[in-house]
Amino acid sequence: GPVALTGHIGTLLPLVRQSPGGFVAAFPRRDAGGLAVWTEAGLATDQAAVWPLSATPANIARLGNAMIGRPYGWGGMLENRDCSSLTRDLLIPFGIRLPRNSAAQAKVGAQIDLSGLEPERKEALILADGKPFFSFIRLPGHIGLYLGEFEGKPAMFHSIWGLRVDTAGPNGPMNGRAIIGKAVITSLRPGVELPNLTSPAGLADRVDTLTILPEKE
Numbered sequence: 109g110p111v112a113l114t115g116h117i118g119t120l121l122p123l124v125r126q127s128p129g130g131f132v133a134a135f136p137r138r139d140a141g142g143l144a145v146w147t148e149a150g151l152a153t154d155q156a157a158v159w160p161l162s163a164t165p166a167n168i169a170r171l172g173n174a175m176i177g178r179p180y181g182w183g184g185m186l187e188n189r190d191c192s193s194l195t196r197d198l199l200i201p202f203g204i205r206l207p208r209n210s211a212a213q214a215k216v217g218a219q220i221d222l223s224g225l226e227p228e229r230k231e232a233l234i235l236a237d238g239k240p241f242f243s244f245i246r247l248p249g250h251i252g253l254y255l256g257e258f259e260g261k262p263a264m265f266h267s268i269w270g271l272r273v274d275t276a277g278p279n280g281p282m283n284g285r286a287i288i289g290k291a292v293i294t295s296l297r298p299g300v301e302l303p304n305l306t307s308p309a310g311l312a313d314r315v316d317t318l319t320i321l322p323e324k325e
Contacts, residue, residue: 116197117171117174117175117197117198117201118196118197118198118200118201120159120200121133121134121135121149121156122134123158124148126158127150129150129152129153130150130151130152130153130155130156131150131151131153131156131158132148132149132150132151133148133149133151133156134146134147134148134149135147135148135149157201159201159203160201160202160203161201161202161203162202163202163203163204163242163324165240165241167202168198168199168202168241169241169255171198171201172198172253172265175189175194175197175198175291176265176291176292176293177290177291177292178267178290178291179289179290180267180268180269180288180289180290180291181193182269189267189291190267190269191210191250191251191252191266191267191268192206192208192209192210192213192251193208193267194265194266194267194291195213195244195251195252195253196208196213198253198265202324203324204321204324210246210249210250210251211246213244213246213251213319214244214246214251214317214319215319216244216319216321216322217243217244217319217320217321217322218319218320218322219317219318219319220233220237220317220318220319220320221316221317222234222315222316222317222318223316223317227296227297227309227312227313227315230296230312230315231261231262231296231312233318234254234262234296234318235257235261235262237318237320238254238256238262238318238320239254239320239321240254240255240256241253241254241255241256242320242321243318243319243320243321244317244318244319244321245262245264245266245296245315245317245318246315246316246317246318246319247311247314247315247316247317248314248316250266250268250311251266252264252265252266252268253265253266254318255293258295261295261296261297262295262296263293263294263295264293264294264295264296265291265292265293266291266292266294267290267291267292268288268289268290268292268294268298269285269287269288269289270285270286270287270288270289271285271286271288271298271299271302271305271306271310271311272284272285272305272306272307273285273286273299273302273304273305273306274304274305274306275304283306286299286302286305294311295310296309296310296311296312296315297309297310297311297312298310298311
């Protein structure tokens with residue numbers, strides 16, 4: 109009969125049939141001889157749904173809430189997420205397929221160039237033009253999902269390793285990191301209270317692109 113399965117948000121499995129308590133899905137496992145074989149797993153209605161889910165802000169927020177606080181994983185290390193795997197896993201349940209890296213993800217929709225602008229101007233444009241839950245905020249090597257306005261500033265959901273800080277070294281100042289190491293909701297200026305933050309306006313100094321995701325067909 110069906111066996112238990114532990115999966116992650118963003119996992120897609122073939123649906124075998126719907127059962128009174130939820131679903132039966134097929135998944136590959138390793139048999140005693142080391143070969144991959146298909147087996148079945150029972151999933152309750154609060155654990156899985158028929159793909160794709162309706163892409164509403166409420167549904168995206170519900171899955172995002174389950175991801176908050178999860179450890180950062182370099183390149184998916186230990187089955188944890190870096191910035192681009194967070195956005196990819198969060199949106200694939202809604203039929204929104206994204207490429208793997210942040211630079212490619214920032215090109216999947218209409219791009220608004222924010223490079224060269226003052227941080228306050230960047231924030232104003234994001235608030236004016238960004239579509240909450242359907243926009244990306246990108247800076248070199250990093251990406252996050254724009255959630256909307258909080259206390260007059262843009263808020264973003266992202267998995268971040270740390271913030272650049274200046275530290276004392278044997279031969280002068282060195283670039284270090286103030287570690288966050290998890291999925292968080294922040295403004296574009298996390299860490300501005302740190303006296304040694306390398307960028308005075310935090311991430312806002314380096315944000316260069318706002319991407320508006322295309323409407324689903």
